[in-house]
Amino acid sequence: MLRFIEAFVSDAGLGVDLLVDAFATSRAVVYRTLDDQGGIARHIANRRLERALSRLIFDAAEVSIGEVANSVGFTHQSYFAKLFKDRFGISPSRARAEFSIDAQELDQKSDGIRMREILNRSEHIPAA
Numbered sequence: 001m002l003r004f005i006e007a008f009v010s011d012a013g014l015g016v017d018l019l020v021d022a023f024a025t026s027r028a029v030v031y032r033t034l035d036d037q038g039g040i041a042r043h044i045a046n047r048r049l050e051r052a053l054s055r056l057i058f059d060a061a062e063v064s065i066g067e068v069a070n071s072v073g074f075t076h077q078s079y080f081a082k083l084f085k086d087r088f089g090i091s092p093s094r095a096r097a098e099f100s101i102d103a104q105e106l107d108q109k110s111d112g113i114r115m116r117e118i119l120n121r122s123e124h125i126p127a128a
Contacts, residue, residue, distance in 0.1 A: 001033055009047045010073045016040060048072040049087050052080070056096040065092045 004022060008014045019030045019040070034043045051072045059068070069080035069092075084092045 001030075005044060005047065009044060009051065010071060012070075012073045012075050014044060014073060044073075045083055046087065048074060049084055052084065052092065053088065053095060056092055057099050061096065061100065065096070068092070 001019065001023060004019070005014065008018070011018075016027055016030050019025075020027055023030070030040055034040050037043055049072075052068050052074075055063070055068045055071065056065070065081070066077045069077050074080035074083075081092055084095070088095060090098070
């Protein structure tokens with residue numbers, strides 16, 4: 001069921017009814033599936049919010065927050081913004097402004113990480 005949710009998490013229609021139909025099971029079973037993590041609806045919302053955060057950070061700034069919300073399965077931007085702020089402690093627009101990374105900056109960061117790995121390995125190479 002978790003793999004199914006992951007595959008369809010961006011579908012606005014994903015919910016208990018779809019899971020009941022897809023798995024030919026009862027609503028009670030679906031609800032109990034992720035009871036220990038706050039329930040199925042919370043799990044779906046959290047996965048959507050994580051994807052939205054990723055899109056806000058890595059996608060082009062021209063993509064509106066409403067488009068990001070819709071692309072991850074939220075149908076109402078205000079509800080998305082409320083859940084986002086509840087989950088991450090900042091608004092989607094502030095997250096984009098503070099944490100967005102463009103492709104060039106990402107390349108520089110990954111180059112820096114590669115350089116650090118090379119330097120760390122070089123300390124273990126015995127001197128000739």
